[in-house]
Amino acid sequence: MLSTFKARTISVVFGPGACLTTGEKAKELGITKALCFHGKGIKKAGIADKIINSLKKAGIEVLDSDASKSDTPDIVVNEVAALAKEAGVNGIVAVGGGSTLDAAKAINVLMGNEPPINKYFGFQITKAGVPLILIPTTSGTGSEVTSVAVVTDTTNNTKNGVINAATTADLAIVDPELTLGMSPELTAISGIDAFSHAVEAYTSKRMNPMSDVLAEKTISLILENLPLAIANGSDLAIRTKMSFAALLGGTAFSDATVHLGHSIAHTLGAAYNLAHGIGCAAALPPVVEFVAAAIPEKVKDLGKLMGLTDLEKLSNEDLGKKVADSIRQFCHKVGIPSLSTLGIDESSLADLVPTVLADNCTTNSIIKPTEEQVLSLLKSAYRS
Ligand SMILES: [Fe+2]
Known part of the structure; x- marks a missing residue:
């Protein structure tokens, strides 16, 4: 019997303390100015600063955004992408749950393509974005290794998604220490x-x-x-x-x-x-x-x-x-x-x-x- 499947892989750094390698790994990907995208809770928990410090230690300039929300609305994606483009970032580092990682993938679609993100719902082909590093803080979505970017479509009041090259991470950093705070x-x-x-x-x-x-x-x-x-x-x-x-x-x-x-x-x-x-x-x-x-x-x-x-x-x-x-x-x-x-x-x-x-x-x-x-x-x- 014949089987058809993909043996594709995404590079992963896995294990306790893995997030401390973020700066070094971002540098290897050629990032000199990164958007660090996360939500307010991640900032409050001290996790965002851990990542930002690692990036800065590696000599990488950081545009810090705490605009991520649960089931991130398309409007936020469009706004943060505009800020990132204006600031000239050449890499994205996202840290958080599935909503944050998905929104970061959607932002990356707009790094290589004209806004708004709504134009790309339904899996249209888009150009590549910038190097993307995804760092999960929950153990569930697997978003760090999938190419699915689901955000809230505020026009149709539903969830909608984009899947393509720009929505796949260049690197997933999976650090179980970041999940210790989950209720x-x-x-x-x-x-x-x-x-x-x-x-x-x-x-x-x-x-x-x-x-x-x-x-x-x-x-x-x-x-x-x-x-x-x-x-x-x-x-x-x-x-x-x-x-x-x-x-x-x-x-x-x-x-x-x-x-x-x-x-x-x-x-x-x-x-x-x-x-x-x-x-x-x-x-x-x-x-x-x-x-x-x-x-x-x-x-x-x-x-x-x-x-x-x-x-x-x-x-x-x-x-x-x-x-x-x-x-x-x-x-x-x-x-x-x-x-x-x-x-x-x-x-x-x-x-x-x-x-x-x-x-x-x-x-x-x-x-x-x-x-x-x-x-x-x-x-x-x-x-x-
Ligand atoms: Fe799911």
Whole structure:
């Protein structure tokens, strides 16, 4: 059987203390004046100054911007890119969660192309930007190794994205020490996001032998270490394993892609202003149950990774249910709330069906869902 996959890599500096190499690595990339992009919380936590000091120590001039926000609006991307161009920066260093790293990728699109960023939504080809260094402070999105730049499209009041050469980092610096300050809630939400990346990559239409290996390791690492990271967030060895898991999960879905779980999570997140990981936790169990009809062997392997036994004689339907229940239990175990407890009106779910179907990730589902099936998935996600 033939397989098609990408064996692409992004250079990574990984491990506790890695962020202290930022200046030296930026210099190697030829950066002499860097935009250091982050949010106010990262500044307050002292992390931005750590990065800025490293850059300055290497003789690099810094334009400091704390304008990053959660689900960064396109307006911020356009404004910061204009400032960076005016200042003549020749490199971008972004430090923060997924929103910050994605926004930095979008800013880099505008370093080589005319504004606004909205012109490039929908994956149009753009020219390369400047060298880009991404430094995550959570263990979840894997944004440091993906080419996806999602920002808030304020014209259409939705999230929109750009994927191309300018939205891929030249270097990811993954320093688990930067994740030590995450609260148990953020640890859980970001960890389940990474878990969803791996499970969806493992069950996507574009799954392949390379992404399977990455996804399997991600799933095992998260099952073992996420509960420990929540219980003891100051354990650097556990944080290191979670940082690695997020990076592996990001690499897995860079090629194999996520699918219906993320279509639903994106839609729920926008409709009810939910944290991304909460939407992922709600959507993943019914989606796994749904695809069991098409890829029972894969769902069986997933069940085994989850520690389940006696899967051999189950019907596809029962297999899907059993593995979905196991995922649901894991999400509850790490403290992710069910949508039904968040004051969401169940009858409003029907309005979301067209948005789920229109989401780009839906095309990666191994089963093309009907409207009725999407509604059923949404209802099941509500009760996860
Ligand atoms: Fe995600």
